[in-house]
Amino acid sequence: MGWVQVSDGEQVYDKYAYEPFAVTVDLAVLTLRAGALHVLLVERGQEPYAGQWALPGGFVRPDESAETAARRELAEETGLSDVSGLHLEQLRTYSEPGRDPRMRVVSVAFAALLPDPPPDFVRGDPALASPEPRGGSDAAQARWTPYDSARPLAFDHDRILADAHERVGAKLEYTSLATAFCPPEFTLGELQRVYEAVWGTALDRPNFRRKVLATPGFVEAVPGAARLTGGRGKPAALYRAGAATALQPPLLRPSREGRPT
């Protein structure tokens, strides 16, 4: 940490010399519902920004890493009993002095990805969460909101949400991250809908299929299994997430602008 570089050397060992920093985590929890990207939001019950929607989050406790705190909050907010398999990714840290009007808050932001039909979650499952959430104020609501109608959010959460979207979109290109949006067994059509929802573009189905299958370790076939997706049509073969984490070759999104010449 470059401890020795601190110019105000005398204050290094006085833990209470400065007004302390609060360290929190903020979560952009994303999923697909009916083919559209959704984000988990909570309604604030207190000032500032009372009544507005915000990303879920909370304090990092003294014995936790930011990652541990984020996973704990994820379990509390979604009510899922097992969040250990879910993808959780650190985005960046937001530390501007005035982010929160009450005190100095440094927030580590995470993106979390949930499989397609997320169980209609229960907020603050008593079996998991601490005894009594929040003191006197109104109970905060939580709900899934379509990504496009999420804004405006409280604090600097518009920016955090945009950063989460951008990061996830970029990682779909060169990692197998898309499978984190899918249930354990999924069809290639479902996988394609993940790409289309996050990127906001339509993809050519035959070419998508070929690219996915040509990428070693991306998906592996479940022998003999098949499932009807839309009630009609040919049943689709099922696949599981493969061992690869990086895609070689990458699955690049169509470029917005034409190339020169």
Add this chain to the structure above:
Amino acid sequence: MGWVQVSDGEQVYDKYAYEPFAVTVDLAVLTLRAGALHVLLVERGQEPYAGQWALPGGFVRPDESAETAARRELAEETGLSDVSGLHLEQLRTYSEPGRDPRMRVVSVAFAALLPDPPPDFVRGDPALASPEPRGGSDAAQARWTPYDSARPLAFDHDRILADAHERVGAKLEYTSLATAFCPPEFTLGELQRVYEAVWGTALDRPNFRRKVLATPGFVEAVPGAARLTGGRGKPAALYRAGAATALQPPLLRPSREGRPT
């Protein structure tokens, strides 16, 4: 920040209820010297890890963002009078309890990139740094170290340095970041050496040249200017960094393994 989600609601407004977190920044300052990637290290003068090398860094002050603190530290450590144009990029935050044996430290890591012939920097230029660095202990040394012989470092800095290298290597592919390693006017050969040093691979010169020039906004020619690079050979045309920040199309590094079939 999801303030309302905190389960221990009563403690939200008691700033001193917990032992406070210290928030620091750590810097992986990278440059090219004689065609090889180097990193700026400081020698620790105090326990823990006294006598070992570490990444430079320091505390975030109450009125600073992590970015501001990182830029201040960068100026202090390099002795450069103007660091405003240098590339500074947040990597991620390291928050495991126990990173530092003395107290709870949450560290925001940054990568900084300096142009090729970095002025032989002076540590702690009095005109810039705070009056008297560090209390009683030995003065810490600082020096440029080849990337490959930098380890082992103190704390978890080996990992931070590896993360910095990986991030920079990836960003060379799809951003114009490589120009941040170059002086204001540079030759395509110099630019190519940036890629080769960071990626650790040789590139085909004619093809590299074509790709760079075919990417709109990557570089722009300085009309009529030329410079001898190695004392011998044809003088090379000079270029400046272009307006583009993202490369379209990207400049992909050669894949390690062959493709199937």
Add this chain to the structure above:
DNA sequence: CCAAAAGTGTTGATAGTACACCCATGA
């Protein structure tokens, strides 16, 4: 039989690689 969704084949354009080759300069 029709609609809908899955899956296969083909083809023309493009981009990338691996070279061979020429140019300008210092010693």
Add this chain to the structure above:
DNA sequence: TCATGGGTGTACTATCAACACTTTTGG
């Protein structure tokens, strides 16, 4: 004139996008 580094041309090949076509299911 040779060594060194800059700059250009070219041909082979792998890749990719676009779209026609076949298959299998429910109504």
